[in-house]
Amino acid sequence: MRRFRYRGRNKRGESVSGLQEATSPDSLASHLLNTGIVPITIDEEFSQSRRGGLEQLLRRDRVTDEEILLFTRQMYSMLKAGIPIMRALAGLQQSGGNGRLATVIQSLRDNLEAGRELSQAMRLQPDVFSTLFVSLVQVGELTGRLDEVFLRLFHYMEFEHRTRRQISAALRYPSFVLVGVLIAIATVNVFVIPAFARVYKGFHTELPLLTRVLIGVSEFSVSHGPLLVAALATLIVGVGLYLRSAPGRYRWHRLKLRLPIVGDMVLKASLARFARGLSITLQSGVPVLQGMSVVGQIVDNDYIAQRVEQMRLGIERAESVLQTAATAGVFTPAVLQMIAVGEETGDLDGLMAEVADLYEREVDYGVETLGARIEPLLIMVLSLVVLVLALGVFLPIWDLGRVAMGKGG
Known part of the structure; x- marks a missing residue:
């Protein structure tokens, strides 16, 4: 028997998780379905005592x-x-x-x-x-329009894949630059500044404040290098574990929406997933209430997912989609107006498709211009780093040159 950690939703739509022994993921999924739990993720727990467990994990193929x-x-x-x-x-x-x-x-x-x-x-x-994939396939089976469901899923997944690829391409150059800057700073801190510090000691004069700070940081980094590396590794692991927890993931997803430059784009991407998913489910014949349960799991943001869950609970209390959307506090007035028109005309699926198109166009434009918006900030950071290092290293030399010229005069 192997041990699996699962996460899913019960019949009331509540999130449940746990640890269960089973012979395979398929058998565990069947068991969970029989108990009224729809599995979302099933991950095997690899213990250190299992011989070859790490090798099996590394060799395990994944469907891309x-x-x-x-x-x-x-x-x-x-x-x-x-x-x-x-x-x-x-x-x-x-x-x-x-x-x-x-x-x-x-x-x-x-x-x-x-x-x-x-x-x-x-x-x-x-x-x-995914849950959306399975739910729509089920609707396609019931309505006899399985081919149409696969086509809608294809268009939805194509947009998701294209957006992720564009974001990855836009962030590739800034990532390389930042890594290069960090390597350069580490090299200067460990090798260059100590060499200049030995030269400056021969001046027998008070060094500028900026130079003293750089030398102090360099000496601390060299003398406590292993400790700093261990502290940094511990911090990275700690932050990673915290972000994997439910409270940490929720806070991080909420913070992402407020980040400069990318926050607005992250919000629009999540709302585009919501609108497109709801449009697809409604067009496929899924009731609004059930559609909300499915769509809340595909927005890829726990903060937005909680707002969608609030909308679902409001619809259960016989509130309109417009009322629940306004209470959620994440939609723009233009989108709320389109939701209102969709409810009044009975064409909510069509209006949500237009909302998705609107957000997707804005996300595409944001991704295309992401590099251009990051570049000025990157240049400012690089200029500031170069300026601090240059002034800290060469100010004493300039001061010594002025003193020498004054004596020669």
Whole structure:
């Protein structure tokens, strides 16, 4: 038996988590579903006593976002062409090159042969198929429009993948620059400043304040280097563990929305996911209340997810979507007006799609201009670092030169 840590939601939509022994993730997922818990994540706990456990973890294949995107598009094409699900999955399994994806598809086929629905089979793979994915597939099965559901999922996932790729590309250059600056500062602090400090001792004169500060920092770094490295590593690990906890993750997600330059873009990206997800669920025939439960899990921000949960509870109390959205306090007046029009006309799904388009365009523009907005700040930081180092290192030399020129005169 292996030990797994799971996180999911019960029938009331409440978040639950725990530690459970099972023979495999699939068997645990089946057990959780039988007890009324929909699993979201199932992660195996690797103990130090397990021989080769670390090697197995490192070698474990993962299904990438690109592969799921391609799988979704191919499923739409095959189902649109009238190919039965079993034949479509068999063809995808033969053409897929990733061992993990082939294993997942084989699991889907086995569960279908055992009499389960496709959505039930996908729910047994929570690390591969999201809650939104499974819920919409289930709706597609009930309505007979499974091909349309896969197409909508493809467009949604394509936007998510494109946005992440653009953000990664925009942050690549600033990241390289910052790493280079940190390496340069460490090199100057450990090797350059101590050499100048030995020269300055021969001056037998009081050094400028900035120079004394730099020399003091350099001497402290050199003499306590291992301690500083250990403290930094401890801080990084501590912050990482805190951010993985529910309170830490919530506070960090709330703080991200207030960060300069990127905070507004993070908010719009989360709201775009909310609006697009709600639009897709409503267009697929999912009731608003159930759609809110699904969408709250895909906004990728715990702070926004809590606001969506508040909206769901308000709708349960017979409040309108407009009232709950206004109470949430995260939507702009223009978006609230579109929600109001959507409720009045009965076209909430269409209006939410327009809201998603609006936010997605703004996110695209924000990502495209992210590098241009970060560059001036980066230049200011680099200029300040160079100025401090230059003044601290060369001010004593300039002072000595002025003194020498005065004596020579």
